[in-house]
Amino acid sequence: MRAADGTPLKIKLRQAEHREVMRAFLLIAPLFLFIVVSFLIPIVVMLKNAFYDPDIVNNLPQTTELLRQWDGKALPGEEVFAAFAADLKTASKARTVALVGKRLNYEIPTLKSKVTVTARKLDKIETGPWTEAVIAADPIWKDIFTWAVVKRAGSSITPYYLLSALDLRQGADGGIERTPVERRIYLQVLGRTLGISAMVTLLTLILGYPVAFMLATLPQRTASILMIFVLLPFWTSLLVRTTAWTILLQDGGVVAQFLHVTGITWISNVLGFMSGEPHLFKTRFATVLAMTHIQLPFTLLPIYSVMKTISPTYMRAAKSLGATPFHAFRTVYVPQTMPGVAAGCLLTFILCLGYFITPALVGGGSDNMIAGFIDTAMNNEGNWGKSSALGFVLLTATLILYYVYNRLIGIDKMKLG
């Protein structure tokens, strides 16, 4: 069979289909490009920054090259010291000595200033022997461990940042050990992040499920009006809602005054539940409360839309077969809402993991979650390697949870409506 112009119909059909596919692809191309540019590329860059740090190899090129052959058993030879001196002189001119110092300082605190001082002193020296000159500039260069750190940092792929995000570090012999106790913080923060997220998810479920049930079973007109009470806060900016909690919870704020005027403060003081006025602001309680409020619609809405699809005839059938209302609800209704519950809880949990502004505004110093630390490492400490590594840890934790969830419940069973 041939088309009017003589080409076989089969080919003609394929051409037409190809055009359709291309058109469809063009339609999704803007979104696809947007996701690649704004989502995939930043994640890849972040993952790269967590492992890749070329500061030392770029700024001490000859030294790192020579150190590759060094066995680490005795102090490196004169040629390494000479190369080091030459590299530092070049770095001084290019104003990159501080970068070298900053990177080495992560592993040996105080090395930053020592690198700067050494570079300054070496600038005035023209000829060797360099071993004596470098050691005279600062005795730390006599230490084999210093050179082991330079050698280790000299490889552009480094496990340092990821290890430090897990409270670990490489010791003098290259073995992995825990960081000193005063710096051991990130595992605790990760645990805290997971804990707060789980707590908020559970609370939103307990509060949201009955509301969703009521909205789904009430007559449409009433339900629509009540729905506004769910959606209105949902449409309000997160920052505004967080600030509102600040006003409510602060010392001498609305809640504290209410407790005072109603005498609850006085009674609690007499009964010994608390002493003095309540301190609600800048506490874990405030963090969980504000986050639960903000996340409630995210848990509620998927549950609601699944409940809307459940036909009331199932419950009627169960009751007509002799089940008590509670039994029918538990064995017939609740299992059918599970896809919505799963979707809502997963959504809330994963969103909670990345919370940043709410814990920072209403929580205390010890309520800061991992996203807050990513910000601190990036903006306050200027340590992008660490912030990337923390992002990597958070991403991995999220993916593991997603995997476990998929195995337990099955992602195909999840329903947003």
Place this chain on the structure above:
Amino acid sequence: MKKLSILFTAALLAGTAFAGSARAGDELTVTSWGGAYSESQRKAYYEPYMAAGNKITEAEYNGEVAKIKAMVEANAITWDVIDVDTATALQGCAEGALETIDWAKLGLDRAKFIGAELMECAVPTIVYGTVYGYDTSKLAEGPTTINDFFDLAKFPGKRGIQKNPTVNLEWALIADGVDAKDVYTTLSTPEGVDRAFKKLDTIKSEIVFWEAGAQAPQLLADGQVVMTSAWNGRLQGAIDNDKKPFKIVWDHQGLDWDWWAITKGTPKIEEAYRFVAFASSVGPQAEQTKFIAYGPANKDAIPGIAPATLPNLPTAPDNLKTAFNVDPQFWADHGDELKERFNAWLAK
């Protein structure tokens, strides 16, 4: 045809958008710390400068050196002139994020500026004190020394401190009995650092952090804290402008500078120099003290300060009795590890 005209309109719109951003490019972007301090700079520097036909766009930050570095590294400079603190000036200079200042080009006498010799890449603009303050309507018999700040038995209640180890560690050691002149030698040893953190531990349960300078007087005004550390000008601003019953405790104030720095590689370097020269000149420097109680870095501006303002400046003789200078070299050398440890400490 219709499609073509839509495309044409879109192209036209895109064209105007580009032209718009190019016009905006003539303006110099000056970044500072916000709140009362930016307000004083607006009145003393930006407005007169703009009245002379120049354009300034203001931006705000909390001293994040990483943002400046990111701009320079990505070669996407949006801040041309930045008001930086000492640590940022030193770090930005050492890491190549700030221009080296050419004083001849500025047309100013470097010797006339307090502390100018300390810095390659910045021009001093003000001298400020980190002090602490309290609300006299809540504490009639108020604290008077830095020891009182750490004394929870005598003055119970929350305390605000900056989310930054600078001055906090110094105060902790002074309150623990270290002489002010030995603070930096003590802090240079691991035992000294441990000692400072141990002292901070004693008030940790009552600590509230502030980040932006305007937050400190706000914490006090809201009654969130009974006392808070702050930059003296911010507290004075709340006393003078908002009629707050605050009192400043000058004991062991930490003296430090703010500086004008020019971002490395800015295409508007000529305008940047012109602005810094204007803002550092005698008239505007004296004018700024009308709006905020910081000492002008230009010594020639001192005679132009109103007599009523003088006792409120950190450089007033009465306020200097126990003051110490925040050591720029110490913080350049140890800032990194102490910041990291401080952040870990406050999160525990």
